[in-house]
Amino acid sequence: MSTSPDIAPRTGTIERKTAETAIAIAVNLDGTGAYEVSTGIGFLDHMVEQFSKHSLIDVKMTVKGDLHVDQHHTTEDSAIALGQALSEALGDKAGIGRYGSAYSPMDETLSRVSLDISGRPFLVWKAGFTQERLGEWDTELIEHWFHSVAQTAGLTLHCELLYGTNNHHICESLYKGFARAMRIAVERDPRKRGAIPSTKGQLGG
Numbered sequence: 001m002s003t004s005p006d007i008a009p010r011t012g013t014i015e016r017k018t019a020e021t022a023i024a025i026a027v028n029l030d031g032t033g034a035y036e037v038s039t040g041i042g043f044l045d046h047m048v049e050q051f052s053k054h055s056l057i058d059v060k061m062t063v064k065g066d067l068h069v070d071q072h073h074t075t076e077d078s079a080i081a082l083g084q085a086l087s088e089a090l091g092d093k094a095g096i097g098r099y100g101s102a103y104s105p106m107d108e109t110l111s112r113v114s115l116d117i118s119g120r121p122f123l124v125w126k127a128g129f130t131q132e133r134l135g136e137w138d139t140e141l142i143e144h145w146f147h148s149v150a151q152t153a154g155l156t157l158h159c160e161l162l163y164g165t166n167n168h169h170i171c172e173s174l175y176k177g178f179a180r181a182m183r184i185a186v187e188r189d190p191r192k193r194g195a196i197p198s199t200k201g202q203l204g205g
Contacts, residue, residue: 022063033056036060057183076141111161118204134171
């Protein structure tokens with residue numbers, strides 16, 4: 001999505017440092033899908049890159065976590081910070097499409113992701129994996145990643161695997177579906193003329 005010269009791009013920047021992780025994230029909702037991602041977990045890098053590429057949201061993410069303990073803190077904290085950056089970039093959410101939905105096929109796999117940038121975080125997860133790891137990433141952390149992003153970005157998020165057998169395909173299909181649904185939801189709708197898409201006059205609360 002191109003941005004008119006008189007419309008500032010919607011960006012968010014988060015720096016988060018704890019005893020467990022040090023994270024720097026920058027996003028641009030009006031980008032081209034450019035990414036620089038380094039979390040220390042190869043498969044997580046790959047999925048965040050897929051999210052950026054297919055949502056057209058630029059993502060720059062650097063994470064240094066306590067991977068000598070396990071991958072939980074790095075996965076959770078990076079998702080929290082990404083959600084915070086997205087929320088910051090969305091601001092008051094004026095003029096956005098708000099809702100997004102996507103079917104995402106990948107070979108034998110088909111998933112469906114639907115979301116509402118509602119300000120009321122909720123995750124419905126109907127997917128699963130039959131192996132413990134993808135690359136070195138623990139598959140039990142994938143649902144938790146989506147939960148953490150939904151919580152801090154204020155998303156009502158439904159992720160559903162319709163069918164599929166290959167674990168790599170299942171994960172990638174869900175991330176690509178999430179990306180494409182977000183692309184639809186964050187885009188400015190000129191017919192809304194900058195209005196907040198809610199009869200309450202605000203989103204969330």
